[in-house]
Amino acid sequence: MNGIYLSRLPWSGKVFCTLYLLGIGCGALAAFTQAATAIGLSPADVQASLAPAMPMTHMSAGQMMGEKEITLGEVSSAAKVWIRTPLLIQTSHTHLFGQTLIAGLLGLIFLFASVREWLKALILALPFVGTLMDIGGMWLTRFVWPGLSVLVIAGGSLFALGYALITVISLWQLWIGTAVRAAGRRGAGAPPSEASL
């Protein structure tokens, strides 16, 4: 972009981009583990933590009280995190700021990759769209329909896919320099094509 390409960055730029991408990758792995242990990774797990609590007693809407005998087996033995609206507000604002900043810096690095323009736009949009789908899915699960918990999983997966593509392509171009080789094939001194990948 504007004559600046990942493959032509000075060493300081390459080291910065590489360490940032690796650092975010470690953070993403930690976040994945955290989500897996605290909530779970299936739509049903997300639903159990986010969806409004349903009566166990079959108490209907408008009914003031219900009671039934249970066995202890009906009570969750899993150590589960219950995400209620105040926590959802807290989680949303921190994650929307945090993930959007991460997506922004990933996108900023990827702007200098030698990739077809439409593909670049598509790939750098993935972490942003994933973030909105992830957090939006939490609200929709809680207030619209519990089945929409699938959006939370899909959003997280989109974010991860975007990160993985940006990291692999960027690291390849930073250190292996396909753009430079491509440019070399086109003639010495010519700038690398935006469509070299």
Add this chain to the structure above:
Amino acid sequence: MSGAVMLAGVAWAHITPPVVLMSDRDAIVTLLAGAQRFFVREVRLSRSEQAQIKQQTGWTPDEDFYRFYLGRDGQGRLVAGTIFVTEFTVHGPIRIAVSLGPDGKVRGAAVVELTEETYPWVKPLIDRDFARDYAGQDSRGHFHLSARLGNLEAMPQFYGQVIASLIQRAALLYDVGVLKRGDAS
């Protein structure tokens, strides 16, 4: 510059990950010790019941319904009830389970869930068996930090007060949802 300010803001505002100290089942088994049969009762509060609780504590119950786990003996007599209550602090949620007897008096309490940040502040309270200060009190009791916990640092004292308020809420909800509505056994 603005990015740095935003990053600092995010770092400052970030809620640390949850720490779950026990499952709901473990809390019920522990707090309803002596019960042979277990029941779940779910109660929707009327406007007058909500107003009564707000008048006593300043807290407005806002859940669609409240769930009580009731333990009974072999003859169906109420041994104790347990309710889970949560406060959402600026450091994240703290959720406790409170056990109350058939007379509406607190039998015990246990911290079920908190956050990494709050754990070091709440641990001194758990280590000092905070619940024993409220055992035997009903919803009209004094739910303040006891003198024996007065030598703790500021944050444990703050969370001690949060927990005391939660125990009072539980006692009030139990009063309204279980005792005043009658024992359905």
